[in-house]
Amino acid sequence: MNWDAALPLLVLASSLLPGLVIFFLTEERVATRTTLNLAGAVLKLMLVGVMIWGVFHGAHYETRLPLLPGLDLLLRADSLSMLFVVLSSILWLVTTVYAVGYLEGSPNRSRFFGFFSLCVTATVGVALAGNLITFVLFYELLTLATYPLIVHRGTDEARRAGRTYLVYTIAGGTLLLVGTVWLYTLSGTLEFTARGFLSGLDATHHWSLVVIFVLLVAGLGVKAALIPLHGWLPQAMVAPAPVSALLHAVAVVKAGAFGIVRVVYDVYGMQFSASLGVTLPLAIVAAATIIYGSMRALFQDDLKRRLAFSTVSQVAYIVLGIAIAGPIAAVGGLVHLVHQGVMKITLFFCAGNLAETLGIHKVSEMNGVGRRMPWTMTAFTVGVFGMIGVPPLAGFISKWYLGLGALDVGQGWVIFILAGSSLLNAAYFLPILYAAWFKAPAGTWPAERSFGRRETAWALLAPPLVTAFLTLALGLLASAPFGLLQWARFITRLEYAP
Amino acid sequence: MSPAFLYALVGVGLFTLGLYALIVHAHLLRKILAINVMASGVFLVLVALAARTQGAAPDPVPHAMVITGIVVAVSATALALALMLRVRAETGRAELAEEPLE
C-alpha cells in the first residue's frame, strides 16, 4: 500500500488507536491519557495538513478495501471532505484540551476519552467516505460512539436523554440504510461523483428516486436536527459541556448536514435534484427549521437549552444554502458548515465554564457575570455577534452569501427568512449579553469554585478564546488566498460550472 | 395391494399412534414409550419398502439402516430413562411442568 492510499487510513488511525489504548488505561494514569489524547489530536492535525496540501496540488488520496461483492470501503480526500476534516480535526484538538480541563477529577475518564476518540474517528470517516455505504458505516459508528458520552453522567436524566437520542438516531440510521440499499439496487454503484451518478437512470425510476431522496434526507435530517426530527438535540444537552461541543459543532449535527450536502451534490447531483423537484421542499423544511429553532430558543431559560435550539436553527442554514440550488448560496451554506461549528463551540465552551466555575446553568443567573469572568464573556460575546451575523465576523459571511445567492436564483423569500432569523437571534442572545455586562451581580454565585487569580482554569479558558479568535479570523480573512471562501467556491464550481 | 405395502401402512399407523400418545400423555415414561412406538413404525416402513419388486430378493441397505436406527433408539431410550429419573428426583414428579422457568 503506497502513501496515497495509506494517508486516509492514517488520519483515521491517529484517533482510533489512541482511543482503543485509552480504554485499557486505569483511571489514575492521567498523564499517559492526556499525552495520548493530545498526541493523537496533534498528529491528526499534521496529517490533515499534509493531506490538504496534497489535495490542493492535485494528489489523489484514496483507500479502497473490499467490503462486499461489488462494494468497497472507500476513503477519499476530495475538496468537500477536506472542508469537514479540517473543521473537525481543529475543533477536536481544542475540545480535547477543554475536556481534559473540564473532567479533571471526575470518574470514568478513560471510558469517556476512549469514546471521545472513537467519536472523532467516526466523524473523520464520515468526512472521508467516498461512497454511500462507507458513509453509512461511519455514520452509524458515530451514533454508537456518542451514546456513551451522552449518558456519561449516569443520572436518570442522562439515561433518558440517551434513550431519546438512540430512538431518533437508530430510526434515522435505518431509513438511511433502506434508502442506500434501494439506491444500490437501482444504480449498481454508490460511489460519490461530482454532479451525481443517477441522472442517467431510466425515467420510470424517478418516483422511486424521489422516495429514496426522502428516505436519505430523513435519515440524515435526524442528526442534522431538521424539524420535526430535532427532538433529541435539546434533551442531549444534559451531557457534559465537551460532549455538547462535540454534538453541536464537531461531529453529530455536522455529520447530518454534511451528509445532506453529499446526497444532493454527489449522489443525485444538483441539477438532477432540482429536476426531480426535491430541492424546494428541502429549502422550505430548512427555512421552517431556522424560524422554529429561533422561536423556541427565545423561551428557554436554561442556557444550554437555548444554545441547543439555536443550533437547530443554525445548522439548517447549511441545508438551506444547498437547497436554494444556486452557486452563490451554496458557497454560503458550505462556509457556514465551518462557521457554525467554530461559533457554536465557543458558546458551549463558555456555557461550560460558567457551569463549572460558578454553577450557573440558567440565563436568569447570569446577571453581572461579565465582571467576574471577563475573558469567558468576551469570547461568548464574539460568538454571539457572529451568530447574529454582525460584520466582519464569520456568521456575517455566511448570511451574506446565502442572501445574495437566493436573490441570484430568484428566491427572494429567503431574504425574509434570513432577516427574521437574525432578528430572532438578536432577540434571544442580546438580553444575555446585556445581563452579563450591564446588570449588577446578585451577590453570590450558585456554586463558586476558586482558581486563584485567574477567572477559571487555563484549560477551560484557552479553548473558547482560540475559537473566538477563529470566528474573527474567518470573517476577516474570508477572501484571503487559500481562505475558506476560495475553497467553497472551488467545491461549488465542480457542481455548477458548465 | 402387496403385503409389503400393507406392512408399510402398518408402520405409518404405528408412527401416527405413537405421535398421538406422545402428545396426549403427560407421564414421561409414556412419552418415552410413545417415541419408541414411533421409531418402530419408521423401522417397519423402512424394512417393508425394502421389497421393491415382487419376488426378487429384498434390498439389504434399508436393513442396515434399521440396525443403525435401533442402536440409536436404544441409546436414546437409555438416556431418556435416566433423565426421567433425574426429573423425578428433582421435581418429585415424572412429568414436565407447563412453564419451565419462574
Place this chain on the structure above:
Amino acid sequence: MSDIHWPVIVILLPLAGGVACFLWPRRSVLLGLLTALGVVACVAGLGWQVVEQGAQRYAVGGWGAPLGIDLYADGLSLLMLTVTAVVGLGISVYSSGYFERARYGQDRARHFWPVWMFLWTALNALFLSADIFNLYVTLELLGLAAVVLVALAGGADAVSGAMRYLLVSLLGSLFYLLGVALLYHSFGSVDIAILAERVEPSPAVWAAMGLMIAGLLLKTALFPLHFWLPSAHASAPAPVSALLSALVVKASFYILLRLWLEIFPFANAALAQLLGLLGAAAVFWGGFQALRQTRLKMLIAYSTVAQLGYLFLAFPLASITGWTGALYMLLSHAAAKTAMFMAAGNTLYFGGHDRIADLDRAVQRMPLTMTAFALAGISIMGLPPSGGFIAKWLLLEAAIRSGQWWWGGVLILGGLLSAAWVFKVVGYAFTRSEAPHEARAVPATMEWTALLMAVLAILLGLFAPWLLALLEIGSPFNRENAG
C-alpha cells in the same frame, strides 16, 4: 499434504479427544484444549485442500456411494466447519475457566469434556455427510450429546429443559427418518448427489419433503416450534448455551438448506412463502419476548428464536444474494451469540444471578464482559461495522431486488426490536449504583474469550468478501432454483 484424508481426520480427531477425556478425566481440560487446537488446524488443512482443489468427495474405507459412506466437502460445508472450529475453540477455552473452579466441581467438569468432544464430532460429521441417512445418524448423535450437556447444569430447570429437549429432538429425527425411508423407496439411494439427479415430483416425494422439513423445523426451533428452545438454552451452563445457540440449531438448518437446494428444487413458491412468514413471525415474537424477559439468559435465548427467523427469510427471496445473506447471518450470529452467552455466564458467575434489573452492580465491575456484550449486540442489531450488518445488507438487497420489500421491512423492524433490548441491557453499564455485595472474581480467560468472540463478530463485517468467496466452491446456489 494434498493427499491427506482431512475429512476423516476432522471427524476422528474430536472423537479420539473425547475418548481420551473420558479415559483420563484428571487431564480432561488439557486434552480438550489440545484437541480443540488440533481440530482448528485440521479444518484449516481441509480448507486449504478445498480452496486449492475444489470440492472434495471421500469414500470411507474405499466403498463407493450406493453402499458405503461418502464424505463431501464443498464451500458451504467448509464454512460451517470453520465456524464450528472457531466457536468451538472459543468455547473450549472459556470452559476451561468456567468448569474448573466454578460451583460445578470436579464431577461435572469431568463429564463436560468428553460429551463436548463427542458433540463436536457429531457436528463435523454432519457437515461432511454426503447422504441423507448419515445425516440422520449424525443429527441423533448431536441431539443426544446436546441433551446431556444441558442436563449437566443440574437442578429442576435444567433437567426438565433437557428432558423436553430430548423428546423434541427425538421426535424431529423420527419425522426426518420417515422422510428418508420414503425417498429411498422412491429412488433407491440416500446419496444427495444421486438423489439430486433422480428426484422428480411424486406424492411420495411430497410426503417425504413435508416430513423432513417439519422434523428439521422442529429441531431448528422455527416459530411456532420454538417452545422448547428458551428453557433448554437458558438453563444450561453458559458455555453449553453458547454452543447450542451458536452451532447446534444451525446444524439442522444446514441440513434443511442442503435438502431444499439440492433435493427439493421443485418445492413450490407457496411453501417458501410459508417458511418466510414463519421466519417473520419468529423475528417479531422472539424479539418481543426478549424485550419482556427479566433474566439475561432467557432474554438471549429468545433473541436466538428471533435470529433464527432471519435465516428463513432467504427462502421466499430465493436468490444467491439472499442465501449468502442468510448464511452470513448464521455465521455472525454464531460468533455474537457465543459472546453474549459467555458474557451472561460471566455476570452469573460474578454476582450469582442474572436478573436484568440488578445488573448494574455486576457489569460496572466487569468492563470487558460488558464490552463483549455491547459489541455482540452491535452485530445482533445489524449495525455497522459487523457481520450482522453485512448479512442485513445482503438480505435487504435481495428483498428489494426481488420486489418483495416487505421481507426487508421484517428485517428492519426486527433490528429495531433487538436494538431495544440490547440498549436496555447496555444502559445498566452507565447507571450509578452502590458498591456491589458479595461477588466472585471471574477468571480472566472467561472475560477475554467473551471479548474475543465479540470482536470476531465485528471483524466479520470487514472480511466478508473472502468468506463469501468460499461459498462459491462447489456452490449449491448456482442451480436454476437459486434464481
